[in-house]
Amino acid sequence: MTRWLLAESGARGQGTEGGSREGRxxxxxxxxxxxxxxxxxxxxxxxxxxxxxxxxxxxVSAGSDHTCxxxxxxxxxxxxxxxxxxxxxxxxxxxxxxxxxxxxLTFTVLSAGAEHTCxxxxxxxxxxxxxxxxQAIGDGxxxxxxxxxxxxxxxxxxxxxxxxxHTCxxxxxxxxxxxxxxxxxxxxxxxxxxRSAPVAVTGGLTFTTLSAGGLYTCALTTxxxxxxxxxxxxxxxxxxxxxNRWAPVAVSGGLSFAxxxxxxxxxxxxxxxxxxxxxxxxxxxxxxxGTIADGYLTTPxxxxxxxxxxxxxxxGQHSCGVTSxxxxxxxxxxxxxxxxxxxxxxxxxxxxVCSMTPTAVAGRLVFGTVSAGDRHxxxxxxxxxxxxxxxxxxxxxxxxxxxxSDVPVLVVQ
Numbered sequence: 001m002t003r004w005l006l007a008e009s010g011a012r013g014q015g016t017e018g019g020s021r022e023g024r025x026x027x028x029x030x031x032x033x034x035x036x037x038x039x040x041x042x043x044x045x046x047x048x049x050x051x052x053x054x055x056x057x058x059x060v061s062a063g064s065d066h067t068c069x070x071x072x073x074x075x076x077x078x079x080x081x082x083x084x085x086x087x088x089x090x091x092x093x094x095x096x097x098x099x100x101x102x103x104x105l106t107f108t109v110l111s112a113g114a115e116h117t118c119x120x121x122x123x124x125x126x127x128x129x130x131x132x133x134x135q136a137i138g139d140g141x142x143x144x145x146x147x148x149x150x151x152x153x154x155x156x157x158x159x160x161x162x163x164x165x166h167t168c169x170x171x172x173x174x175x176x177x178x179x180x181x182x183x184x185x186x187x188x189x190x191x192x193x194x195r196s197a198p199v200a201v202t203g204g205l206t207f208t209t210l211s212a213g214g215l216y217t218c219a220l221t222t223x224x225x226x227x228x229x230x231x232x233x234x235x236x237x238x239x240x241x242x243x244n245r246w247a248p249v250a251v252s253g254g255l256s257f258a259x260x261x262x263x264x265x266x267x268x269x270x271x272x273x274x275x276x277x278x279x280x281x282x283x284x285x286x287x288x289x290g291t292i293a294d295g296y297l298t299t300p301x302x303x304x305x306x307x308x309x310x311x312x313x314x315x316g317q318h319s320c321g322v323t324s325x326x327x328x329x330x331x332x333x334x335x336x337x338x339x340x341x342x343x344x345x346x347x348x349x350x351x352x353v354c355s356m357t358p359t360a361v362a363g364r365l366v367f368g369t370v371s372a373g374d375r376h377x378x379x380x381x382x383x384x385x386x387x388x389x390x391x392x393x394x395x396x397x398x399x400x401x402x403x404x405s406d407v408p409v410l411v412v413q
Contacts, residue, residue: 096395315372
């Protein structure tokens with residue numbers, strides 16, 4: 001399945017920041033001991049951690065192996081893997097704590113992709129930085145960028161979304177534009193040609209929500225209808241087939257949604273009543289339906305039955321949601337603790353290290369939003385602090401270590 005990992009990057013274990021995925025792990029018992037000792041992790045958030053202090057964030061976005069957050073004043077910070085400049089600080093040095101994005105720009109939107117990041121200024125100008133081998137930066141080149149670089153075309157966007165190797169933006173009139181790799185049609189322009197600058201998504205549809213996934217894209221119309229396009233090997237386009245689509249096609253079922261999120265090879269959308277529906281890959285239970293079925297489903301099915309969500313995010317091979325009460329639940333792959341339930345040792349209720357049904361994130365934290373990356377997850381607490389959990393080899397959890405954790409840890413400076 002498509003992971004949030006660039007094939008061009010090669011095996012991470014061969015680089016200067018490599019090593020196997022078998023790293024150090026913070027177990028639930030160890031976490032509980034630290035938490036109850038007082039000081040290192042508090043359920044209400046905001047306290048110092050080993051002499052460090054948290055940053056107050058307004059939003060958080062988890063990418064493949066890096067994470068970015070936006071403060072209430074619009075300052076951008078990123079942390080984790082930085083071999084191609086995804087942190088945007090002018091270097092290619094990974095960081096286990098947040099570093100300011102260079103350029104003193106003020107952003108309103110921030111989206112972390114596989115190994116690139118994009119943001120929107122208050123004026124609606126799109127800037128991207130990081131890996132550009134597939135032209136996902138959108139500046140007319142294929143040159144990696146270590147600082148924010150203006151996307152070509154002079155477009156004014158109200159939303160931007162960074163995927164695996166492509167990026168999309170949405171204008172105030174609901175027109176969608178995409179750029180980057182297009183071998184399977186992720187740009188939705190009716191071709192398979194890669195684009196180094198934005199091109200219009202064909203079809204004349206008016207969208208309100210746009211989400212770039214692994215090698216495909218999904219969007220919602222003003223009526224709440226879901227459309228997807230691009231790579232469809234696992235049914236992630238949701239049209240009842242496994243045929244790649246080079247232009248938007250309607251997701252089957254005629255459902256109306258209020259929000260939508262595209263993951264690695266699966267997508268999920270939530271109705272106005274908070275009911276989640278998912279489709280696509282399901283080999284490790286990422287659809288949350290209590291079974292792995294045939295490994296994928298090509299049409300929407302009710303996920304996490306019995307729960308109503310106010311926020312939702314589809315990751316590499318897992319999914320997470322937040323209820324109206326602020327409780328976070330995750331399901332799917334858990335080999336690196338990305339479900340955050342303190343049970344990484346698994347298996348939980350499927351044949352591999354995964355959960356086919358929702359499992360509560362440990363710590364009794366109250367979240368407003370959640371962002372699922374490839375093998376880690378982050379949540380924004382009601383207090384404005386960010387907690388992350390899962391794989392941490394490159395410092396993507398942002399707690400000053402490279403220790404993988406199957407429970408939430410506080411992001412600190």
